[in-house]
Amino acid sequence: DIQMTQSPSTLSASVGDRVTITCRASQSISTWLAWYQQKPGKAPKLLIYKASNLESGVPSRFSGSGSGTEFTLTISSLQPDDFATYYCQHYNTYPWTFGHGTKVEIK
């Protein structure tokens, strides 16, 4: 199975900060990677697919990059609504696996 490793596990930041979350795959997954945002008590929400494609309706301050085994999710200017947990997920082959999540907290 492909293992997905996210870092950091927790990130403290302030409104307006630029935030970067990293996701590494244990083997190459090309660009078959998605990013999700989850707020407490809510279902996950798709942000990015195919590593760098912004899902419709998602603010442009979110962006994704990478290919192969290393990927990043960047929030260019953190907003109050962005404090949440973020997960990466590969869909290269089954079984699909998620990273363990990165919690973005208010500094």
Place this chain on the structure above:
Amino acid sequence: EVQLVESGGGLVQPGRSLRLSCAASGFTFDDYAMHWVRQAPGKGLEWVSGINWNSANIVYADSVKGRFTISRDNAKNSLYLQMNSLRTEDTALYYCAKDFGELNYFNYWGQGTLVTVSS
């Protein structure tokens, strides 16, 4: 508007069975693969099982293979998860998720149904 509404969760003893359902609306159900994803309390996301549009391609996580069975009824716009031989480690919120297409990423999620396995 896409809606996915899960039901069937509850408290069940180890070794017993439970059947989850997911009612879908707002899209052409039989055009898309569907999945179950779970989240144990306070933990991360774990993909459980996926089924393509015509049930010809079904896949499971190793942790549930042989115990869980995914199925769908396209006439009823419904997805199911039959869970047998339940274990305490199956305790989780179970989400129904719509695939973008044919076994890809998940572009819509339900709100989940809670399964608690405990004696």
